[in-house]
Every structure is written in structure tokens, then in C-alpha cells.
Amino acid sequence: MDRVKIGTCWLDGCSGCHMSLLDIDEGIVAVLRKADIVFGPLVDAQEWPEGVDVAVIEGAVSSQADLALAQTARARSRIVVALGDCAVTGNVPSMRNGIPVRSLLERVYVEGASAQPGVPTDGVPALLKHAQPLHESIKVDVHVPGCPPKPNAILLVLSELLEGRTPDPGSKLRFG
């Protein structure tokens, strides 16, 4: 069987879901024996490559940069996994949704500065009005809730996908 190509990324999340993925500990060695990680925070890939088998996405879609990356990952990957409550529901990032973006930025960069007050605009992506769950931006094939999902649930999902099956993480999962 061909080696499976996995890409991972985080959008508006805390990286805790990626940490939970690393918390499969030695399991990562087993995964690396069967799969290549072709994109993600642990490897030096330049951009999301074509022909990815499994895209694992953490975090909500919160900025234009998040949206574009999610769309690229979707277009170039066979299966998209929404990893964690932020990707599945919006979770903590969406706590900002009741607040106008402008007042959020002004609180941090104008009121919250003792020198050079001003909202950054040069070379930084604009925020979307709302931080949204992944499935509102792109089609998601597998939802893995949890904040973060337990390592054994992540390992189960990855193992099933590596074997070419669609995982049913059911009993191993819960929100929060």
C-alpha cells in the first residue's frame, strides 16, 4: 500500500489539539512508519501540497488567512478531519463573536498600548466578522470533538484512516 500523505494545520486554535496528537507519544513513530507528514507545524513544507490523503485541521476560521488555508487544504485533500471543539463548534475563539472587530482591536492596540497606539494594518490579515466552525467554510468529512480530543481518540481516527477505513470514533469522544 502506498504511504499515506497527511497534512495538518491550525487555524484559530490554541495548538492544544496538535499537542494532544503528539500525546500519542510512541504512537507517532508508528504513524511515521506508514505515513508522510507533508504539511504542518512539524515539517518544513512550503505550501499545502496537491494529493494529500488526510487533512487534519485544528481551530476555528477567524481571519481571511484562515479561510484561504482551509479552502486550499480542502481543494487538495481527499478527507478533511475537523480536530477539536474549535474546528467543530467555534468554541473559545467564537467568544469574540458578539463584539465588533473594531472595538476588539482598539481595546488591544489603542487602549492597551503605552507607546505608538494604533491598530496594525500592514502585512497582517483582516479578521472575519465572526470566528466560525470549519464546516461553515468547507466540507468536513470527519468531526472529532474534544478540547482537546483525547490522544487515544486521535490515534484511533488516524489508524482507521491509515487503513483506508472511515473512522467512527463514537464512544471515544466527547465535547469539552
Place this chain on the structure above:
Amino acid sequence: MTRITIDHVTRIEGHGRITIQLDDMGKVCDARFHVTQIRGFEKFTEGRPYYEMPSITSRICGICPVSHLLASVKACDEIMAVRVPSAAAKLRELLHCAQIVQSHALSFFHLSAPDLLLGMDADPARRNIAGLLEEHPDALRDGIALRKFGQQTIERLARERVHPSWTVPGGVNAPLDPQAREKTLAELPAAAAVVQRTLAMWKKTVDGFPNEIDAFSNFPTMYLGLVGPDGALRLYDGNLRFVGSDGAIVADQIRPQDYASYIGEASLPDSYLKAPYYRPAGYPDGIYRVGPLARLNVADRCGTPDADAELAEFRERYGRIVQSGFHYHYARLIEATYALERMQQLLDDPAILDTKVRAHAGVNSSEGIGVIEAPRGTLIHHYRVDDNGAITWANLIVATGHNNLAIGRGVLQVAQRFVDGNKIQEGALNRVSALVRAYDPCLSCSTHALGLVPLVLELRGPDGQVLDELATP
């Protein structure tokens, strides 16, 4: 400069970005480090009850959630105006040390060892943990084992590895299980052996990077860290100390409650990460650094035998104040030594099993400030509440923020040394990223957002047009 279009930001993860500016001769004349995400925890926590803050703010960062939990519960302790029972303070420090170990293991092994062991110019397709698995399987296994030891200790104490709810305002919500103590004590020697092996290896390897040592943020700055009353290294609790680049103490024994008189924050036009500075010196002259290297520069000593022996050797090799940012790696290993020794001391103390671990109280103060030394440096949580305990104002200053100015200047220094204006070499590019990696910046924390530093580098001509672009994590 022409405006950077969204496409450039989004072709990769787009959380961090570096732009390099060339002069007419094609030489690097400016370089900027941009952080490209913002979440706004300071704003959206307004109105929440203070006791929710630990579990909300730990969602700032999954790499060091324990740091945010602890800074947050310390701020909440002050709002309740309680003294935390001594066993609870010990347990929090123990949890914190376990986190230092796992986070330093992640930084050294999973993130930087591919550069350090496979080489800065190694094939980028293999310059990662898979490449390590092929060429240095023992080092990778050591890294996985050390990180696992830290994470498992956190799980044993707090029941979850990421985002546990065990630490609470007033203490912790359950005493130490004697079995967890036994198991952790039994595993400590193996973890210490990993750190010793790695230090021995690194001491033989480090001087093979003379150019990196020379050009990775190798310039004078002040340093900030927490110290005890005796000037020794402190991670969980202590007072702030600033030292100058010559080792002279600039300000000492500053109570965390007075941080705002010493630390100002500047907004930057091109980054979502603000730049803190030493307030009496103003912006940007008040540049200082935090984190493992800064803590070792700030402290008189570590206060545990093996770490002190390592620190003495480190100072013997590189001087009392070690300036090169490349030595954050070495400093991280010395701190891991300290954290493991400290865990042993804490666990050896029978008082840590005391079952009085939580003080209960309501709102007794309208303000609370919690400061700790997170793996990446000083972390400050500052809350104000109304009479009902609802947050009216919050400010968070995270470790990577303090290093923002130094990372920015370091990027310029390393780009000037390695980047050829006519064509970007991948290895040169990787060195610019490796400089950033040496700081182990947590962009999750830093913008209360994201990421392990995926970067886009752009080379711009004098008129601002983009000449070349390469992306890298």
C-alpha cells in the same frame, strides 16, 4: 513599500511572516517579523466571572496551558485575597516544573533538533522528526520519552494533559495521590538521564555552529526574569529583576504587582504582536529579553546542585552574561536539569501530601495580578473585577511578546549575515527561521492566537516589489 496582499499571507499557514528589504546594492537593509493573528482575550473576557478565567485563558495556548492556568489562578488568589495552603503552592510548582520539562523537550527535540542534528542546510523534505527517526532514532526516542514524562506527570497530578481543571483560585482541587508521587519519583532518574545525555551531546556539538552563535541575536539587551529573595532562579513565584547587558542589576526585587511601572507596551503598525519595553528607558531603547537564556543571565544561581554545576560550566564557556540567542537551546537543557531536580525536592518533602489544598473565599479585592515564568519567559495576567467578581478589564503580557523587539532585530542580524540579495538560498532562509525557533516563540500565546512559526519570507527590492518568496514553517 507596496502593500502585502492577502495571497502572500495565506499561501501557507500565515501566522508569522518575515519581510526582508534590500537596498540598491541588493544588500539586506531591513527585516521585519510580523505576527498575523489576534484573538482578543482581553476584550471578550469582559463580563465573565473571574473564576472562569483559568479555564478560558488556558485555551490561549495548548503547548503551555499550565502557564496560563497558574498565572490566572495566582491573579484570582489575589482577587480573593487568600493565602494558598502551602501544599497547594508546592503542587502548583510541581505541575509547573513538569510543564517546563515537556515544553523544553518539545522545543529542543521536536522543533529544533532537525536543524541542530541534521544540519541547517539539510534537505527540507527530511529536516523534521521523520528525518530524525531515520538518522538519530535514539535522540528522537529520548525527546518523545522526556516530553511524555512531563505530560504524564501533568496528567497524574491534574488528570488531563492539556487544559486540566485541577488548579483553581485558592489552590488545587484535590490533594496529591501518594501513588502518583511514587510513580513520578520512580520515573525521575530516567528523565534526568535523558537530559544529561542530551547535555553531553550538545556540549560537543554546539561549537560546530560558530556563525549561528555569532549572528543569532548576538547583541546587547537587558534581561528579565523572576528571582527569589536570595537572587536564585525562580519559576513559579518570585520578584522581577532586570539586568543589563554588562550584568549590572538595573532593577531588582520588583513586586509583580508593580509590573506596570516597569513594563510598557508599544503597538506595531505591521504585527498583531505588541512590543513590551522597559518603561524607564522608553520605546524602543528599553529592549529586553526573557526566557531560558534570560533567566540564567538574570539569576545569581539556579539553587540545585546539578543545574548549578551546569550553569557554572556554561558561564565558564561563554561568560557571565551570555548574549547569543543561539544559546537559548543550551539554556533550555540547563533549565530542564533544574526543573527535574526541583521536582525531586518537592516530591521528597512529605508535606506535599497534606490534604489541605484549597482556600475558599469570595471577592475581597477588585484587582489581581499573577506572574510566573512560563517555559518561554515571564507571563503576566492582570484582572480587574466588579463587586460581583465579573471581569471589567484584563491585560495579558505573554513571554513571546517580551522577546518581540529582540526577535525583530535578530531577524535583521541573521538576514544580513546569511541572505544574499540576489537569490534566496534555502539554507539561508532556514537560518532566519532557526533564529526565530531558538526563541521557541509561542505565537499561540503571543497573539493569544496561534502557531509554531510558519513563516513566509519575502525579498523586496528597494522600491518594494517582491523579488522572491519562499515559505517555511
